[in-house]
Amino acid sequence: MITKLNHKKEDVSKEIYRVFQASYRIEAELLQVPFQDFPPLKRTVHGFQESTTNFYGFFKASELAAVIEIDIINNTTDICSLIVHPLYFRQGIAKELLDFAAKLHKSEFVIVETGLANKPAIALYETFGFVLLGKYKTSIGIEKVTFSLEKSNLT
Structure with missing residues (x-):
């Protein structure tokens, strides 16, 4: 079940933080980036509470299993984070969250990015119909890729 999360509440932001830490540790390993240098792992509970983005959670029973963070910029849905607890x-949770995000707003495009070495995420985005927009290297040397989905291509 997907539910909008009230990330302004401390207990909710602590749960978001817990899932972020577990999931992004795996991505840091995939990207061969030390945990202490990986920006998503530097986010704090307070940072989540202060965020202006929207968070949606996927629950298995009463457990927060995954989170998608979305921002709407002009006519584009920007998936800022898509994480699943290891x-x-x-289990198909990321695909369900992608589908949810793509249909949530009347924006024309959906964009997402990930590390170039995160092959599972790239495979998911490509299977979903996202196309590669470009590649770049962050200031700390992480190679990243950006994908876009034109919502008129959704089935």
């Missing part, structure tokens, strides 16, 4: 990998 206990819930390979």
Whole structure:
């Protein structure tokens, strides 16, 4: 079940933080980036509370299993983060969250980015119909890729 999360509440932001830490540790390993240098792992509970983006959670029973963070910029849905707790990998949750995000707003495009070495995420985005927009390297040397989905291509 997907629910909008009230990230302004401390207990909710602590749960978001917990899932972020578990999931992004796996991505840091995939990207071969030390945990202490990986920007998503530097986010704090307070940072989540202060965020102006929207968070939606996927629950398995009463457990927060995954989170998608969305921002709407002009006519584009920007998926800022899409994370699944490692206990819930390979259950189709990320695909459900992508589908949810793509249909949530009347924006024309959906964009998302990930690390170039994050092959599972790239495979998911490509399977979903996202196309590669470009590649770049962050200031700390992480190679990233950006994908776009034109919503008129959704089935």
